[in-house]
Amino acid sequence: MQIIHHGAVNGVTGSCHQLDVNHHSKHISSYLIDCGLFQGAETAGQSSAEQLQITFDINNIKALIVTHCHIDHVGRIPYLLAAGFNQPIYATTATAALLPLVIEDALKVGVTRDTTLIQACINRLNKLLVAVDYGQWITLPINLGESSSSRLTSTTAGINTLENPPGYTKAKLKFKPAGHILGSAYVEIDLSSPKASSTSNAKTSAKTSHRVVFSGDLGASYAPLLASPKSPYRADTLVIESTYGDKNHQGRKDRSKQLKNIIEKAVKDNGVVLIPAFSIGRTQELLYEFEHIIYRNKNNPIWQDIDIIVDSPMAANFTQKYRQFKMLWDNEAKRKLAQGRHPLDFNQLTTIDSHQDHLAVINYLDSVNKPAIIIAASGMCTGGRISNYLARFLSKPTTDVLFVGYQAKGTTGRDIQTYGPQGGYVYINELKIDIKATIHTISGYSAHADQHNLINFVKRMHHNPSHIRIVHGDDEAKQALAQEYRRLIPTAEIVIGKE
Ligand SMILES: [Zn+2]
Ligand SMILES: [Zn+2]
Structure with missing residues (x-):
């Protein structure tokens, strides 16, 4: 698998990550995690049309997975729909209830007053939305063989190949509470091939299953109203935010x-x-x-x-x-x-x-x-x-x-x-x-985890990740957090996400 970033990698806005599964075969399946707007200085040098355009190939994208409905995580969804995206959009039940309101407001404020157009977009969104409760595994659509359109040929983002595993035949998804805003979640994606489930040999199993965790935005501990997030049991690859990777909050x-x-x-x-x-x-x-x-x-x-x-x-x-x-x-x-x-x-x-x-x-x-x-x-x-x-x-x-x-x-x-x-x-x-x-x-x-929380999120996992990709932060924050993770798990590969 490989992970490509279409936003929130050099800065904190425009969150949009793409997980490619079986990318070395013809049968590539891709999942988008968030599709947010760029804001502030991160829009510099781009026209407003450029910020909104979906500049990547969406042919192989099998699903959009939404971590939470802040506009810098969901604001490009109308443009994704306009580009022809017609696959399921998974979100927690609360996020699914909030998302149409957020998108409607964003369209009204920033795009058009035409209520027919807005309603058409909201109707499409509602059709594709799949509400999932926290803690429930959902099988993701995966490309298993019919010849698919050719794999990504051009993208503005860089490609980092993590490994070249045998083909995965199953992908499933689970949302866990992130404690950031109502409905917010971090996402566990489990990739496996039949071999993994039919053998008790741990070595074989390790080769044929892989768990990727996308943190989305993690909440701070002791935030009002929502409980702070509990760490996942296991992650092989972790893509984690770092907004406050170099700071600790007041009590x-x-x-x-x-x-x-x-x-x-x-x-x-x-x-x-x-x-x-x-x-x-x-x-x-x-x-x-x-x-x-x-x-x-x-x-x-x-x-x-x-x-x-x-x-x-x-x-x-x-x-x-x-x-x-x-x-x-x-x-x-x-x-x-x-x-x-x-x-x-x-x-x-x-x-x-x-x-x-x-x-x-x-x-x-x-x-x-x-x-x-x-x-x-x-x-x-x-x-x-x-x-x-x-x-x-x-x-x-x-x-x-x-x-x-x-x-x-x-x-x-x-x-x-x-x-x-x-x-x-x-x-x-x-x-x-x-x-x-x-x-x-x-x-x-702050609705974001501080450095201490981000370290604990990893420290409290039962199985340490072998690969950590740090995104969603200013450079100093990412560097500081990387240093902490290197100290915590010397054997892991710690990468600062870059476009
Ligand atoms: Zn957020
Ligand atoms: Zn965010």
């Missing part, structure tokens, strides 16, 4: 206290607190934390009076799905439910739906001398409603901007983080905006 108590302190200080001058957040995942985690702080501070007027505004119809939709799938919550969240609390809902919470209301809220907040916390997308300030808030409020000294998620290079979020504290400026909606707001970052809310 959970610290970050909750930090959030409370920052908000309390920030609202003293009656200014707004802007929190850019992905509508899926981060927004719900923040609501969960705010409910907790409000519950614990019943006698503190700041917390009993503060308005918390989620300005995003999408976020409201997703919050609804988070409630629907509460069986996937962690024990702490379930305990709160059992106590009669509503971890994703409270009195001071307001949700803004229409664009008209969105503009009205901005004008209202600008005209009153009253604090409010606003949570809006996009999480890296690359567009969405948060941009309008930033354009209006970033130049006011009473404003506070609070980053709780990773800001990729080249995004407006990263620029505000970098230049804000130096009294710099940014361009938003083509306007030059001086940054007078106070800028804060709390790293403990």
